[in-house]
Amino acid sequence: MTVNKISLSFVGSGNVATQLARNFFSKGIEIKSVFSPNYENCRALAESVDAEVLTSIEKVGDADVIVISVPDDKIENVVDNLHSTGSLVVHTSGITPLDVVSGKFKKSGVLYPLQTFSKSKNINLENVPFCIEATDENCLSTLKKLSSAVSKKIYEIDSNQRAYLHLAAVFVSNFVNFMYSAGYDIVTGNGLDFEMLKPLIKEVAGKVMLMEPLKAQTGPAVRKDMRTLEKHRDLLQKNGEKKLLELYNLITESIIRKYDEL
Amino acid sequence: MTVNKISLSFVGSGNVATQLARNFFSKGIEIKSVFSPNYENCRALAESVDAEVLTSIEKVGDADVIVISVPDDKIENVVDNLHSTGSLVVHTSGITPLDVVSGKFKKSGVLYPLQTFSKSKNINLENVPFCIEATDENCLSTLKKLSSAVSKKIYEIDSNQRAYLHLAAVFVSNFVNFMYSAGYDIVTGNGLDFEMLKPLIKEVAGKVMLMEPLKAQTGPAVRKDMRTLEKHRDLLQKNGEKKLLELYNLITESIIRKYDEL
Numbered sequence: 001m002t003v004n005k006i007s008l009s010f011v012g013s014g015n016v017a018t019q020l021a022r023n024f025f026s027k028g029i030e031i032k033s034v035f036s037p038n039y040e041n042c043r044a045l046a047e048s049v050d051a052e053v054l055t056s057i058e059k060v061g062d063a064d065v066i067v068i069s070v071p072d073d074k075i076e077n078v079v080d081n082l083h084s085t086g087s088l089v090v091h092t093s094g095i096t097p098l099d100v101v102s103g104k105f106k107k108s109g110v111l112y113p114l115q116t117f118s119k120s121k122n123i124n125l126e127n128v129p130f131c132i133e134a135t136d137e138n139c140l141s142t143l144k145k146l147s148s149a150v151s152k153k154i155y156e157i158d159s160n161q162r163a164y165l166h167l168a169a170v171f172v173s174n175f176v177n178f179m180y181s182a183g184y185d186i187v188t189g190n191g192l193d194f195e196m197l198k199p200l201i202k203e204v205a206g207k208v209m210l211m212e213p214l215k216a217q218t219g220p221a222v223r224k225d226m227r228t229l230e231k232h233r234d235l236l237q238k239n240g241e242k243k244l245l246e247l248y249n250l251i252t253e254s255i256i257r258k259y260d261e262l
Numbered sequence: 263m264t265v266n267k268i269s270l271s272f273v274g275s276g277n278v279a280t281q282l283a284r285n286f287f288s289k290g291i292e293i294k295s296v297f298s299p300n301y302e303n304c305r306a307l308a309e310s311v312d313a314e315v316l317t318s319i320e321k322v323g324d325a326d327v328i329v330i331s332v333p334d335d336k337i338e339n340v341v342d343n344l345h346s347t348g349s350l351v352v353h354t355s356g357i358t359p360l361d362v363v364s365g366k367f368k369k370s371g372v373l374y375p376l377q378t379f380s381k382s383k384n385i386n387l388e389n390v391p392f393c394i395e396a397t398d399e400n401c402l403s404t405l406k407k408l409s410s411a412v413s414k415k416i417y418e419i420d421s422n423q424r425a426y427l428h429l430a431a432v433f434v435s436n437f438v439n440f441m442y443s444a445g446y447d448i449v450t451g452n453g454l455d456f457e458m459l460k461p462l463i464k465e466v467a468g469k470v471m472l473m474e475p476l477k478a479q480t481g482p483a484v485r486k487d488m489r490t491l492e493k494h495r496d497l498l499q500k501n502g503e504k505k506l507l508e509l510y511n512l513i514t515e516s517i518i519r520k521y522d523e524l
Contacts, residue, residue, distance in 0.1 A: 071485070071487070072487060072489065072490055073487060073489050073490075095490050095493050095494070114458060114459075114461070114462060115461060115462055115465060116462060116465055116466060116469070116480050118469075118480075121469075121472075123465070127461050128461055129457075129458045129461065131458075153458075153461075155454075155458065157454065160452070161452050161453060161454055163493065163497055164448055164449065164451075164452040164454070164497060165448075165449060165452070165454055165458065166494075167448055167494045167497050167498070168444075168445040168446075168448035168449045168454075168459060169445070169459065169462055170481055170482065170494065170510075171441045171442075171444045171445040171448065171510075172441055172442055172444075172445035172459050172462060172463050172466070173462050173463070173465075173466045173480070173481065174479065174480060174481030174482075174483060174484070174517070175441045175513050176438050176441045176442070176463075176466055176467075177466055177469075177470070177475050177478055177479050177480070178475075178479065178513060178516065178517050178520075179433045179434055179437045179438045179441065180433075180434055180438070180470050180475035180478075181475040181476055181479065181520070182430075182433045182434075182437075183430040183431070183433040183434035183475075184430075184474065184475050184476070186426055186427075186429055186430035186433065187426065187427060187430045189426075190422075190423050190426040190427070191423060192417075192419065192423055192426070192427055192430075194474075196376060196391045196393075196415075196417065196427065197376075197430060197431065197434050198470075198471060199376070199377060199389050199390055199391065199415075200376060200377055200378060200431055200434060200435050201434050201435070201438075201467055201470060201471075202467060202471070203377060203378055203385070203435075204378060204434070204435045204438055204439055204467075205438075205463055205464060205466075205467035207378070207380075207383075207439075208439070208442050208460075208463060209460055209463075209464070210383075212446065212456075213439050213440075213442035213443040213445075213446050214443055214446070216439055216442075217436065217439050217440065217443065218378050218380075218435070218436060218439075219432055219435065219436030220334075220432065220436075221436060222436070223333070225333070225334060225335060227334065227335050228334055228335075228357050231357050231425065232357070232428075232429045232432065235425055235426060235429050236429070243516055243519065244516075246512065247512060247513065247516055248432075250508065250509060250512055251437050251440060251509065254440065254505055254506075254509055255436070255440050257505065258440075258443070
């Protein structure tokens with residue numbers, strides 16, 4: 001079966017479902033239907049990929065692949081209510097094991113795109129790692145074909161690895177963004193513009209494209225520059241930033257410990 | 263005085279001194295001399311910018327501007343030992359107040375380039391924010407001219423703002439890099455390649471160029487997805503990652519609290 005002959009149905013119309021469906025559609029893959037409890041989102045997505053809007057999960061008919069792309073804690077519920085006789089049923093979650101789908105559907109798998117998605121920002125998936133897993137070789141081969149249509153980076157990994165990958169992603173994306181947020185608050189709270197930090201943010205992200213983060217570490221903690229650490233603590237204390245101070249201390253300690261152990 | 267007529271002497275031959283001296287030199291600014299206790303570094307830098315190598319700080323003669331670019335805790339010592347009759351004496355530190363130089367030298371200032379520097383990676387300073395401060399308008403004007411020769415982004419800020427800026431920089435660079443490091447350890451410890459995380463790292467850094475970090479926050483903490491948070495904690499516990507678990511919990515709590523307060 002060539003990839004253009006594969007048909008998909010989507011359950012879900014959030015950020016991941018939207019970006020996946022649009023990218024597959026743009027490669028000539030048929031999206032048969034979209035179901036989502038959020039009717040407005042569902043209709044918007046379905047329209048943009050020329051698919052039928054379904055108003056109930058029972059109506060999801062067989063497509064070659066049914067893609068469940070809903071919040072992690074809703075996947076089980078979708079699986080319980082989904083009827084399928086012959087489709088390959090996959091979810092797109094990092095943290096959810098294969099067995100949540102394979103417990104009910106013989107032909108099942110996982111198609112996890114490792115990226116952060118917003119609906120408003122269309123993402124080209126070409127360089128996005130697609131992590132795939134399936135119950136058998138046939139299903140795996142279908143997922144390989146499918147993901148190769150939109151991405152150059154396909155990885156076969158198991159549920160345990162995927163969970164750790166998801167955890168690592170939280171550190172390098174959600175937690176990193178929270179550090180940006182702390183920086184934002186500190187500069188704007190002192191009459192300065194967040195613009196000033198942007199070249200630094202770019203350079204730090206650019207550096208780990210070229211070298212291991214361990215070797216890219218700079219700053220007062222890794223230098224054990226106790227005077228500067230003390231001054232930073234004073235600044236946070238003066239501003240009554242108790243929680244940021246706690247965070248500052250724990251990350252600083254962690255950096256010092258890590259380099260002491262080397 | 264046009265900028266090409268300004269002459270500089272450097273005290274220090276580390277990453278910041280090296281990048282500054284090379285960039286000024288490339289714009290036709292004369293580097294008279296370099297002094298640094300590390301003779302090898304000193305000679306290497308001096309050679310690359312056509313400057314005299316000095317072997318003792320007492321030999322630093324008058325240039326229009328003497329740039330002290332040494333580790334923060336060495337600045338006072340340099341100031342104590344430096345003889346100058348007419349030079350504008352500046353340091354390049356974020357966290358060090360102006361008065362460390364202005365206490366001794368009437369013509370003094372600060373020239374703080376907000377970026378992370380390595381000796382091995384030459385950085386174009388064009389987009390690097392230069393934060394300047396000085397004891398009088400004349401000195402400030404010289405620093406403006408000088409920094410405008412290499413950068414388009416000049417900010418006049420005082421010592422207190424600069425200290426907070428430096429603190430914010432630690433969050434968005436050193437702490438961010440440590441998050442990359444944690445991600446690196448988690449993936450490589452589970453048979454996965456750090457390459458997989460790179461598109462995500464790029465996207466997250468790219469996002470805050472376009473929107474406030476507060477609005478860019480995603481992930482299980484801001485969604486209050488307690489099941490995923492619990493699974494992540496289990497993964498860290500299973501791997502005996504006590505310190506990472508502590509970090510995970512504190513940052514997660516901080517994210518939840520921040521969005522609760524909005």
